[in-house]
Amino acid sequence: MQRHLPVPTPVGKTLLIIRLDDIGDYLLFRNQLPMYKKSERWRKYSITLLGNSSWKEIFTRFDADCVDDIIWVNKGEYLSSAPYRSRIWAQLRGRGFETVIAPSRTRPLLLDDLCRLAAAPLLAIGSTNTYIHPSWNQLSDGLYQHLFTRSDVNSHEFHFNGQFSAWVCGGRFDGSRPSIDCGADESSGSVSSDIICFIGSNTRSRRWPARRWIEFINLYRRRYSGKVILAGSSRAELELAVAILAKTDAESIVGKVSILDLVRRVGEARAVLSNDTMAAHLSVSMGRPTVIIANGVNYQRFTDYAEAGIEGVATLYPEVFLRKRRRTAELSYNYPDALTADIASISAAEVLAKLEETLSRAGY
DSSP states (O other): OOTTSOOOOOEEEEEEEEEOOOHHHHHHHGGGTHHHHHSTTTTTSEEEEEEEGGGHHHHHHHTGGGSSEEEEEOHHHHHHOHHHHHHHHHHHHHHTEEEEEEOOSSOOIIIIIHHHHHHOOSEEEEEOOOOSOHHHHHHHHTTOSEEEOOSOTTOOHHHHHHHHHHHHHSOOOOOSSOOOOOTTTSOOSOOOSOEEEEOOOSSGGGOOOHHHHHHHHHHHHHHOOSOEEEEOOSHHHHHHHHHHHTTSOOEEOTTTSOHHHHHHHHHHOSEEEEESSHHHHHHHHTTOOEEEEOOSTTHHHHTOTTTTTOSSEEEEOOHHHHHHHHHSSSOOTTOOOOOHHHHHTSOHHHHHHHHHHHHHHTTO
């Protein structure tokens, strides 16, 4: 596939960081990005980031000064178009990177690893891969001379990114939670009485159904004033919003606002409720009281915030998952058995009670 590429000609003191994950993963990584320029090891390098264009707006507003250059990749086009892949690979080979770092915990062979091969650096650094297929991990890990091996394989993704940064840079972000510093531009600094409900997710088994959202909103409105705002962006979320709006007094911004406007709105919300999706990580990064309605998949990595020592976040799981978790002291992070009916079993009353508990602890 890459036979057409020219012979590599590495240029000294050039570093490529490959980070092609989606927005939620980037939000849990981005606080570590400044560590590269600050480190004794990499501060004299010209640093380029290979990034997923889905988080371009967030990077451009908050993180652009962390690197010297950026190459954007449209992941959907990369996976579907051979000519597009070839153009990205040719660009990487032509830049002559001396070193490549792939910090993602689960590293896609067709994305990160093929881009590492296209760059053809003198030195490649990564983390031991975490696919469920050992043969895939063996093939992937063989492309890197130095691999980070975690002592705590079930740590939350935010903490893992800090551990990797400490290993590769000699330092890590010193905050105890993911954080976005908006300054005065994205937030007024005031908190409204509104709550935001992110109603979707990229897989059906992670979506709390419309009937549950309707039950929750109507139950919430019996006790509290303030707007209930539906948020999201996909076609499935638009359809969910239509169904919910027909039976509640909620308002919808689904598909109507930019990601930066969403950052501002989240920062001013009284609280955020979300399925296991990027919105939960955005809310945590903005320091808002957050309730996550989750099915248990990848729970230790992405939704077990309280267990990771990060305050102001509560997570609700289906009872069927909790029973399995109680039976095994340490369930593998890639718990694969969730059904759509599982998350639907979480009641509106449970969610309201968890929201009230979380707000009380936050002093609201």
